[in-house]
Amino acid sequence: MQDVKGFCFVVQMSHDGGSAWQPGPVHPTAGPEGATAAEVASEILDKEYRRLLAGTGAQPIPLLQVLVWNGLEPVGPFAASSATGRDHQWSATGALLEEIVNDIRHFEQEKQDAEAKAASAQRAITNAKARLESVARSAVRMKMPQVEIAHRTGRSREWVRRLTTPSA
Incomplete structure (x- = not known):
């Protein structure tokens, strides 16, 4: 297997419960040292979700999904994904609710x-x-x-x- 020097990812949003997804642009990332594609997906989803939580609350937060590929271009099937409702989102939402x-x-x-x-x-x-x-x-x-x-x-x-x- 070749040595991968980074990842790329896409953040997708759904405003209809996951029936249709609106993909965002492809972003390259180095990811933390020694991180796996799944860890990168989880971290990016958490950051994006927290960014949306910091909004005005005028509109409901859409469902989010992050797709991560090994390499700096999205070639072939994605290596990992992370979606709203898993990972750190309950913790972020719980902290905001308490606040x-x-x-x-x-x-x-x-x-x-x-x-x-x-x-x-x-x-x-x-x-x-x-x-x-x-x-x-x-x-x-x-x-x-x-x-x-x-x-x-x-x-x-x-x-x-x-x-x-x-x-x-």
Whole structure:
């Protein structure tokens, strides 16, 4: 057998569950020192799959298949192949799923903290408004001029008048 100085490979994609494959261009590669065609196929598939996982997620990731030939030209039958669902893809997908779930948990906690802070601020506002009305009523009972109360509270004279009107 002759001494092979590299490999070539083609990455194929299928968007219809493997019924039809769209082959990409042929790429030569040296491969890692002492690697077999099967190891090269597995490594290339893993890299391509991880590249697609890093996308936006706007479209489903297609099925992938890598065909590897001994030599720098695709001559004769391929020496090895690797396809999605085998090799390292479950590990890459699992790691990405965990990362996304952790992001969701983090954002949910941030939202919960923000909602708690907003609820606390709303309670403080409600309490301050009730206190303002109480003190303004006291000012009215002390015969403080309504214009002065309105000016100091930043409210209208009508608001001050409503404080003095008994509720029905």
